[in-house]
Amino acid sequence: MRMLPNGEKRKNPEALLRQIKREHRGYFKIFIGAAPGVGKTYTMLRECNDLLQQGLDVVIGLIETHGRRGTEAQIGALPVLPMRQISYKGRAFAEMDLEGILQRRPAYVIIDELAHTNVPGSKNQKRYEDVLEILEAGIHVMSAMNIQHLESLNDTVEQLTGVKVRERVPDWILTEANEVQLIDTPPEKLRERLKQGLIYKPEKVEQSLKNFFRTGNLNALRELALRELADDVDERLEHYKWEHGIEGMVGASEKILVCVHYGQNAERLIRRGWRIASRLKCELYILNVPTKPVHEFDEATRKKLREIEQLAKDLGAEFHIEALGGRKPADAIIQFVERTGITQIVLGQSARSRWEEIVKGSIINKILSETRFVDVLIVADGVDHRE
The missing domain is CATH 3.40.50.620 (HUPs)
Structure with missing residues (x-):
């Protein structure tokens, strides 16, 4: 770290480039939860409606309400951009319109289900790659995902729950986010919401209670989510120390x-x-x-x-x-x-x-x-x- 004439430390060139890049791209916020139904999309929509009421240009690029009435109600006055139709193996699929969003250039765009895999024929294979393009265009993005979709937790989640998660995102996507907000709901409350039909349709409730939504599973996933967010805070602190030339970095020689x-x-x-x-x-x-x-x-x-x-x-x-x-x-x-x-x-x-x-x-x-x-x-x- 070089010293300036006044005794201050000069920033690492890599840190300076990183800062410049961050200043020119969109703000990226991820709402993360331990399981479906904790309220990620609900909270995201509510926050974006607040931004809309403040006069900001906020649109929905893609939303998945899963038929939940409470979540659907939170769409409120938010404009929903049309989906793009893609033909694959003789069938038509609706995907988020990446080009349409880039042409529309809103201030904020909501893009749900970050771990989604796009239909073949799309520009990018994964939705998070679409999000990165949108951010590079200077558009702010709000997105949501569950903890089990992180790549490095795939085996752990399968061992805990018996469920093989197919849709995954690389862990570094969290470091790309400017802000990560954990939406935490206690397992008992989540199971009660499931019984009330607020998460899945009635025919899926009993099976879900006996499988993925077992109390032990939910407690384990909740702990994973809390630990992951704690690690994310540590990671952001280390980046801050590195970018500002603060000594005492841990693990640099490992x-x-x-x-x-x-x-x-x-x-x-x-x-x-x-x-x-x-x-x-x-x-x-x-x-x-x-x-x-x-x-x-x-x-x-x-x-x-x-x-x-x-x-x-x-x-x-x-x-x-x-x-x-x-x-x-x-x-x-x-x-x-x-x-x-x-x-x-x-x-x-x-x-x-x-x-x-x-x-x-x-x-x-x-x-x-x-x-x-x-x-x-x-x-x-x-x-x-x-x-």
Whole structure:
């Protein structure tokens, strides 16, 4: 950090560019909740109606009321922009009209269901990518999503609730937001609203109460949401300290490495590594050490490798493939660790039997014995590997 003649610290050039970019783009606010029905869209609409009454140009680009009368009533006087019709496989689908919003150029636009995947034929694959374009045009955006749609929480949510969340957004979308507001409703009140038919239609109530809306599930999701928002506050504080040259940044010297193969555990390992790197505010590396050249892979393995690389990209991690070149896998990992200055390694539980590890040697033990000042985290896969 350079010093100015008057003794003040000069801002980091990257921080200055970041500030300039922020000043020229739209304001982005996300309303986030632990579950459907907590009141995210309701609150967002109410706040935007207040802005409308103040004389600001506010429109609805897309809203999902899910048939909830209370939410529909909150639309009030807000103008709703027409949807765009897209034809796909002989059917017509209604999607948000990105070009229409950019041409209309309102001061504020409401764009609900941030994690939505657009119909093929749309300009962008995901709705959050549409939002980023709108923000770059200088338009303020209000949006909403549930905590279970964050990419790094996908495995955790599935383990807690038994529900596989298909629609997801990368975690960094929260750091793109200028403001994140948690809409918190106690589980007991949420279940009562469900019983009253205020969230789903009557035929879905009983099933929902026994599955996703179990009290234990809702408590766990609520805790995840509260923790995520607490982490978001910490993240914003660290960015503020960095941009203003305040000393004492934590985690700057840490580097996390996740070693993955092509099994179902790969995504879970990557998300676990991202959670660690996010909390430490440090770099994340994803490493694959193939046992044969990539061009010899079958199509299924190539597809899996592309999925792993895309997930790493979505989470802002560096993805690397380290060819063996006559080395053992453990040696390739160790040399990568030494070359990049890794301080923590995340590995999946070995699928080898105890006898195989005795005969062939344990990769984990070799890494531990041949690296210094490197912590190793072993993530269990839930399968019994004992003979």
